[in-house]
Amino acid sequence: MGTSLKSTGLSTLNYEALLKGLKDAFAGAKVALTQQQAQQYINDAITKASAVKTKAENEANKIKFAPMIKEGQEFLEENKKRAGVQTTASGLQYEVLTAGTGVKPTATDSVLVHYKGTLLNGKQFDSSYDRGEPISFPLNRVIPGWTEGVQLMPAGSKYKFFIPYHLAYGERGAGADIPPYSALIFEVELLKVNGK
Template structure:
């Protein structure tokens, strides 16, 4: 599918500077007079392009991290990690463990950021499986037969020709071969798991409606700008032809 893509999050680092403020209070015998010291910060002076670039690296990386759900880091350890790497010192964490911890941090932040999407999908599927005509497979895929087919059923290794329409739970349509007036041929082992499983349930000439949990769709990453992470998707698929391997 033209819009069925997989996007990856690139791990980045963030840097921030904090300022301290002090407060001094002087009590008198019958009256209380307070004297609060003015906040003082050391002005930052960029002496050369390297200084400006260094600060810009920090703000750019922090902005990217925030856009992916991370809101804070241990800034001292961020700085130490940068210094150790630049100085060629032995790293305190192996590269393998570093990647694992970064992935876990992004996953945790993403789940928190998209908690409403997760909750909406779970509630929808729980209610939808109770609707007349909706069937549920062992994987959690839900489907409804709109038109029965009379031809052959494809295998996972087959290429099929289909018409389809995909929408989010709020009804937003993110892709449609009908609008393009152009059926699509694709290998069933090269698409999302919900399609691979679901289309094999169909026979040529059939039209099904699929309700696909996020873990059988685009998972925690989503797809481009149109499909947010953790999205439960709805597809109407019409199996026109089984082309074989």
């Protein structure tokens, strides 16, 4: 029980109250809390402890990945000076490679796209081109940089997006190929707006 509770992030317990509760429950004596009240207190304590643990882990990761964060910030700072690169209020950068003339999607639309994603060092982590077929998905179910960026595109367009980590996979990263705090580059071709 102790190991299990500690793994949730709890750092202290009122051992006397815990032991009294165990003894009372075993003896069938009157207990201080109902089962429902006890469960609520436990859930609240674990939620609070988990939030503290997550915050501490994020702070440690921020220190560990500080060079990556700095690299992304420096890249985006230089990149926005290039001709043709536009920056939105959120920090998303984009470059129009091919201007389409179709309709622009909304955040609740599903879209059909071809795309290629790379890290700043050029390492490719995903490509629908390599798989040989485009992909459809709802725009509100992807990273924020995609949700915002693809809405800027008329169908038939091809854009290049430069996405800061907070609009990509943030402090988590994604799988083995996208480390935490990674700024990402995507080439996206909007083939069709499927609608709602």
